[in-house]
Amino acid sequence: xxxxxxxxxxxxxxxxxxxxxxxxxxxxxxxxxxxxxxxxxxxxxxxxxxxxxxxxxxxxxxxxxxxxxxxxxxxxxxxxxxxxxxxxxxxxxxxxxxxxxxxxxxxxxxxxxxxxxxxxxxxxxxxxxxxxxxxxxxxxxxxxxxxxxxxxxxxxxxxxxxxxxxxxxxxxxxxxxxxxxxxxxxxxxxxxxxxxxxxxxxxxxxxxxxxxxxxxxxxxxxxxxxxxxxxxxxxxxxxxxxxxxxxxxxxxxxxxxxxxxxxxxxxxxxxxxxxxxxxxxxxxxxxxxxxxxxxxxxxxxxxxx
Amino acid sequence: xxxxxxxxxxxxxxxxxxxxxxxxxxxxxxxxxxxxxxxxxxxxxxxxxxxxxxxxxxxxxxxxxxxxxxxxxxxxxxxxxxxxxxxxxxxxxxxxxxxxxxxxxxxxxxxxxxxxxxxxxxxxxxxxxxxxxxxxxxxxxxxxxxxxxxxxxxxxxxxxxxxxxxxxxxxxxxxxxxxxxxxxxxxxxxxxxxxxxxxxxxxxxxxxxxxxxxxxxxxxxxxxxxxxxxxxxxxxxxxxxxxxxxxxxxxxxxxxxxxxxxxxxxxxxxxxxxxxxxxxxxxxxxxxxxxxxxxxx
Numbered sequence: 001x002x003x004x005x006x007x008x009x010x011x012x013x014x015x016x017x018x019x020x021x022x023x024x025x026x027x028x029x030x031x032x033x034x035x036x037x038x039x040x041x042x043x044x045x046x047x048x049x050x051x052x053x054x055x056x057x058x059x060x061x062x063x064x065x066x067x068x069x070x071x072x073x074x075x076x077x078x079x080x081x082x083x084x085x086x087x088x089x090x091x092x093x094x095x096x097x098x099x100x101x102x103x104x105x106x107x108x109x110x111x112x113x114x115x116x117x118x119x120x121x122x123x124x125x126x127x128x129x130x131x132x133x134x135x136x137x138x139x140x141x142x143x144x145x146x147x148x149x150x151x152x153x154x155x156x157x158x159x160x161x162x163x164x165x166x167x168x169x170x171x172x173x174x175x176x177x178x179x180x181x182x183x184x185x186x187x188x189x190x191x192x193x194x195x196x197x198x199x200x201x202x203x204x205x206x207x208x209x210x211x212x213x214x215x216x217x218x219x220x221x222x223x224x225x226x227x228x229x230x231x232x233x234x235x236x237x238x239x240x241x242x243x244x245x246x247x248x249x250x251x252x253x254x255x256x257x258x259x260x261x262x263x264x265x266x267x268x269x270x271x272x273x274x275x276x277x278x279x280x281x282x283x284x285x286x287x288x289x290x291x292x293x294x295x296x297x298x299x300x301x302x303x304x305x
Numbered sequence: 306x307x308x309x310x311x312x313x314x315x316x317x318x319x320x321x322x323x324x325x326x327x328x329x330x331x332x333x334x335x336x337x338x339x340x341x342x343x344x345x346x347x348x349x350x351x352x353x354x355x356x357x358x359x360x361x362x363x364x365x366x367x368x369x370x371x372x373x374x375x376x377x378x379x380x381x382x383x384x385x386x387x388x389x390x391x392x393x394x395x396x397x398x399x400x401x402x403x404x405x406x407x408x409x410x411x412x413x414x415x416x417x418x419x420x421x422x423x424x425x426x427x428x429x430x431x432x433x434x435x436x437x438x439x440x441x442x443x444x445x446x447x448x449x450x451x452x453x454x455x456x457x458x459x460x461x462x463x464x465x466x467x468x469x470x471x472x473x474x475x476x477x478x479x480x481x482x483x484x485x486x487x488x489x490x491x492x493x494x495x496x497x498x499x500x501x502x503x504x505x506x507x508x509x510x511x512x513x514x515x516x517x518x519x520x521x522x523x524x525x526x527x528x529x530x531x532x533x534x535x536x537x538x539x540x541x542x543x544x545x546x547x548x549x550x551x552x553x554x555x556x557x558x559x560x561x562x563x564x565x566x567x568x569x570x571x572x573x574x575x576x577x578x579x580x581x582x583x584x585x586x587x588x589x590x591x592x593x594x595x596x597x598x599x600x601x602x
Binding site: 199209244253259261262263264298304 | 326328374377434437438439440441442445490491492493494498500505507514515518519522535536
């Protein structure tokens with residue numbers, strides 16, 4: 001129901017979580033929309049491409065100030081909405097609400113943190129427990145994660161994926177053949193797309209992350225050439241200057257979480273593609289203290305009781 | 306041991322960060338790391354007395370992953386755990402003796418030295434936090450300093466737990482040291498960037514409960530997490546135990562039982578690299594032990 005959704009969006013924009021019942025209904029609606037999307041979702045320019053957010057809600061608000069509000073600006077978020085920050089719940093649900101409200105104006109693809117296993121380690125599960133008193137909201141969100149596309153392609157030439165390439169996938173068509181509606185596997189092409197990293201090597205390398213692979217400039221250029229691309233946009237790795245181009249501008253890392261962990265001192269960026277696919281990188285900093293709400297002080301964890 | 310750490314420290318001054326723009330971590334860290342990998346055996350040979358030199362190959366895998374990932378240019382509690390395992394192994398072979406006076410020295414001298422070395426590496430080479438839990442974790446890089454530090458404060462009541470909220474703190478224990486390190490590198494209000502530490506300071510009544518709570522938290526959030534321990538080499542002095550599904554140290558076979566077969570952890574499976582020329586030999590992650598590496602006894 002549009003007006004209900006508009007109210008939920010207003011609430012989430014104030015960084016207030018919506019009720020568990022509302023979450024359940026929002027997630028069901030989101031799944032109905034996402035299930036229609038391909039593994040590699042087709043997107044038209046102009047579009048603004050964003051990297052990891054990791055629950056940094058107030059920095060997401062900075063992002064919208066810099067890039068323009070949804071839906072007037074068309075957005076593509078490359079995953080890792082949750083974990084680490086204080087506000088994974090509000091962050092993810094806002095983006096999901098936008099998706100349900102303006103499905104043609106925002107694209108969400110899956111990151112390696114959109115996973116049951118990972119969110120139980122890195123904070124999203126704990127946050128849901130704290131804010132809702134049970135794991136239900138976490139479960140509803142994980143079910144949505146399973147439906148998120150694995151990648152996107154803008155005007156047929158800018159391929160977007162959270163992590164990187166896979167030795168099992170030389171063509172984008174092969175990605176379309178994957179059955180994505182599952183928990184992120186420990187290995188295989190679907191895992192690689194969400195976990196791999198570009199690196200200054202030749203060919204493929206074992207990833208020190210323990211999942212995915214490292215891939216060199218030769219692999220990148222071959223993939224770009226064989227798939228008639230102009231660019232691969234990805235996220236997944238911290239970049240001091242907000243973005244990092246590699247391999248003669250065939251691949252770019254876009255990172256959208258400023259001052260990561262309150263210590264890295266990095267800026268964040270978004271990549272604006274206009275209707276001719278010209279690239280503009282807009283950089284932004286951590287939201288100033290006065291616009292951020294003070295996170296609720298919590299009792300110590302159960303370990304100490 | 307401190308001399309060994311001092312030597313590693315001196316290499317930092319010899320290997321300054323590269324001025325060229327990097328994604329985040331400085332590539333010079335890989336040079337430092339290569340020097341460590343190349344000299345690790347030699348360093349251990351110098352460290353160990355003659356009757357223990359045979360254990361060097363079993364200690365080396367822990368030493369070379371105690372300071373971060375040179376490939377990823379990051380550092381986290383997994384690397385710290387590897388150093389903990391190194392200290393454990395040195396105790397198992399009786400390089401260190403498990404008596405209170407020596408153990409105290411290991412904590413207050415060796416571990417503190419290690420901590421300061423890691424901080425310097427993080428600062429100079431801009432190491433990323435490896436697998437930080439963000440605001441849901443204790444600290445982006447380390448954990449053991451808090452356990453050991455709270456143990457130092459455990460048997461007194463004059464200094465309250467909440468004292469950490471009033472910096473500056475003297476470097477009189479590892480807990481205070483770790484808190485002051487956070488103030489040095491993080492920006493913003495303490496309750497925001499270090500909310501777990503803040504809630505402990507406000508909500509836990511005494512250091513004993515802090516200490517015991519941190520032990521439980523360490524087990525649950527570091528040792529029992531596959532994403533951390535999958536990188537720890539096992540087999541030899543410290544093994545994977547199929548029965549209890551827990552890591553335990555083999556205390557009975559100190560170099561005398563040559564029939565003892567090493568057990569690898571379940572995830573230490575060989576990954577074959579695509580297009581690797583020598584496909585008959587599986588490619589092993591450089592940080593992992595191969596059973597043929599452990600024939601030092």
